[in-house]
Amino acid sequence: xxAAVPAMRTATQAGCAAVLALRxxxxxxxxxxxxxxxIAFSPGCRATKSAQSVERPATHPSLSExxxxxxxxARVSPPIGWRVDPLKSTSSHKHQVWISPSGNTAFGxxxxxxxxxxxxxxxxxxxxxxxxxxxxxAELISKTPDPKLPGTRFVAKGGIYTVRTNLITRGxxxxxxxxxxxxxxxxxxxxxxxxxxxxxxxxxxxxx
Numbered sequence: 001x002x003a004a005v006p007a008m009r010t011a012t013q014a015g016c017a018a019v020l021a022l023r024x025x026x027x028x029x030x031x032x033x034x035x036x037x038x039i040a041f042s043p044g045c046r047a048t049k050s051a052q053s054v055e056r057p058a059t060h061p062s063l064s065e066x067x068x069x070x071x072x073x074a075r076v077s078p079p080i081g082w083r084v085d086p087l088k089s090t091s092s093h094k095h096q097v098w099i100s101p102s103g104n105t106a107f108g109x110x111x112x113x114x115x116x117x118x119x120x121x122x123x124x125x126x127x128x129x130x131x132x133x134x135x136x137x138a139e140l141i142s143k144t145p146d147p148k149l150p151g152t153r154f155v156a157k158g159g160i161y162t163v164r165t166n167l168i169t170r171g172x173x174x175x176x177x178x179x180x181x182x183x184x185x186x187x188x189x190x191x192x193x194x195x196x197x198x199x200x201x202x203x204x205x206x207x208x
Contacts, residue, residue, distance in 0.1 A: 060197050068206055072096050072111040074175065075203040079107065079194040098198070105191035107198040110176040120152040120167045121145070123174060127167075128156060135159035157183060164196060168204055175204040 063077040071087050071094045078084070078098040088095040097108035114123070124143065131138035135158035143154045151168035165178040179195030181187050 060194075060201070062194055063198055063201065066201065069096055069109070070207055072109045072175070073173075073205060073207050074109050074111070074177070075206045076109060076198065077201045078198055079191075082107070082194075100188070100191040100195070102188055102191060104182050104185045105188055105195050106178075106180045107195040108176075108178050108180065109202060109204070110178075111204075112174050112176070114169065114172050114174055117171050118169055118174075120169045120174070123169060124152055124154055124167055131156060131158045135161070159183065164199070166199060166202075170205060177202045177204065 060077070062080055064080050066075050066077045068075050071089070076096075079100070082098040082100055085097045085099060088097075093110060093112040095108065095110045097106050099106050121143075124140075128138055128140055137159045139157045141155040141157055143152060145151075146153050146166075149166055149168050151166060153166055155164045156162070160183055161180055162183045163178045163180045165176050168175045168177070177199050179192060179199050181192060
């Protein structure tokens with residue numbers, strides 16, 4: 001625009017994995033991916049399931065029909081009339097974002113590679129650390145593990161952007177599906193509701 005790695009089985013594994021997780025979370029490649037959701041409004045710029053099993057809400061009249069977006073391996077229903085930004089892509093991530101008519105709200109999906117099979121809460125730890133560095137302040141408003149995603153739902157308020165994100169990791173890949181707004185601007189409630197409705201209908205891990 002935290003918590004321990006879920007797969008721990010023993011105290012020994014926990015200690016080893018924690019060291020690896022902290023090391024991986026500070027790697028520049030992962031940091032760069034996490035920061036992408038903080039610049040979503042800039043112009044131009046551990047589960048075994050193959051797809052989410054969350055029950056999706058009914059069809060929304062203001063959202064487009066579901067469409068598979070291969071670049072981010074997700075099925076999405078963006079708000080009707082929102083501008084599709086060009087895909088942002090590097091060797092470690094793919095980032096697709098839809099911008100509202102006001103330019104103050106966004107719905108986005110980031111597909112990123114992980115150096116290790118990290119849990120979503122470990123990735124969240126790295127996200128918050130870098131958000132503080134890039135925006136001066138960052139407050140984790142809420143964090144809720146959700147086994148139905150499976151992953152972590154969180155809201156983070158930075159000096160520039162506020163993001164409401166479903167964070168999902170699966171092996172060496174992860175997804176951040178978010179509804180974001182500019183922190184210093186009044187929130188357009190209708191636009192935010194649409195972005196959140198799109199977020200809840202997104203299904204990751206889908207390629208065809």
